[in-house]
Amino acid sequence: MSTPPKQVILGAHFPGVNNTTVWSDPRSGSHIEFDSFRRFARAAERGHLDFLFLAEGLRLREQRGLIHDLDVVGRPDTLPVLAALAGVTDHLGLVGTINATFNEPYEVARQFATLDHLSGGRAGWNVVTSSDAFTGENFRRGGYLDRELRYERAESIVRAARHLWDSWQVDAVAGDQEHGRFLADGTVGEFGYHDDHFDIAGHFNVPRSPQQHPVIFQAGDSDGGREFAARTADVIFTRHGTPEAGRAFFRDVKSRLARYGRRPDDLKILPGVTFVVGDTDEEAAELAADIRRQQVSGQTAILLLEQVWNRDLSGYDPDGPLPDVEPEVGPSSIIQGRARHVDDARAEVTRLRALAEEKNLTLREVAIERGQRQAFVGSPETIADALIDAVQTEVSDGFILVPHITPGGLDAFVDQVVPLLVERGALRASYAEGSTLRDQLGLSAARPATDWETAAAAGVRKESA
């Protein structure tokens, strides 16, 4: 009998309005009404996926001083949405993105512990570190964090939260009716946490939650982000364009774990991916090309390439050639509220010009081609086989699916691909009763905050030795 393949972990990213989705499709519904979240979550649960994932955007992006046309809706406040979903789902993990820079550990620890209670152990926190002053203007203290400190602060907030989550002993609640004593003793929830970022002390007021520590995700691909994940997180949410890039990332990140006394399986790597299911591979390829054209209108193509050129390109014709001007290099960015992901603008422009020439592409076609991400496109069989193969060949431990339609975009995957994954032994046929998100992801039970700190300190010593 052949051994079953490694399990494919699957999350479902609730899609807002952005250039991986198609808001203008007639099947597209509201990105804010609860019914959309509920339908999406129930589809994920019908397919016994591991978790639903919500991104976060704390300020409307601006480009050329105007609100960016995409990414405007679909990101209401994360925690109320997840709390409401806890009431209409039974097994699905509920993972929300909450920034480490603009929040306090006491608040965040309370919120996630509460979500963990409400959901019976299904909470996950995606710790992001965006620290830009533009977003900071929304907050009391303004953009106060130096970018270099973003991961130091993230590590601090998670460490402090872990102390808060540990502050209630397992047997803290006595519930002694005979003597009328609710608590076992008066020291319940006592904490004190002091470092360069936080100086807090008191009594935490949420009892120990089912997972004790909600699952910690991190999203951020830089060297600092990878090291933070190796030292602190249970899951990395990442993105890359090809399976080869995925394997290189996988090897790099997993190799960092031993330094902190962790095994490769202690940190799961999950790239975000789009998918298009068709009756045949040819039909799916045609559908995918059509979706890309809808996602990148002429105006969107201009906005996307402005992020490469870092200058106003509104005078150019999207159906004409690439701009003949050179990119603007320097510290100022045309976009605010989101990092520009262009390391060397001159080299990127040279590459795009060569691509346009070789394939005879217009400006809009270049924008479409440049934005291609790793996608699973094909018949249900092709997609199921490709997902299984990617996990067996260490591209990742699974994927976070990003459908292009809200809220019905998961349906084809759940109804046509999931049964094949189950048949091939790569996905559970049903949820195990009473399992937490930690159990579902194959993670071990939460370790106490002090264990993490000892391992991190030993790892840092090894690194600097």
Ligand SMILES: Cc1cc2nc3c(=O)[nH]c(=O)nc-3n(C[C@H](O)[C@H](O)[C@H](O)COP(=O)(O)O)c2cc1C
């Ligand atoms: C796949 C992925 C998803 C992300 N999602 C969010 C998000 O929803 N909200 C947010 O504020 N930042 C998000 N980020 C940004 C990161 O948290 C981080 O702030 C940024 O990438 C800078 O960190 P880095 O220099 O390590 O990449 C995301 C990053 C990645 C790679």
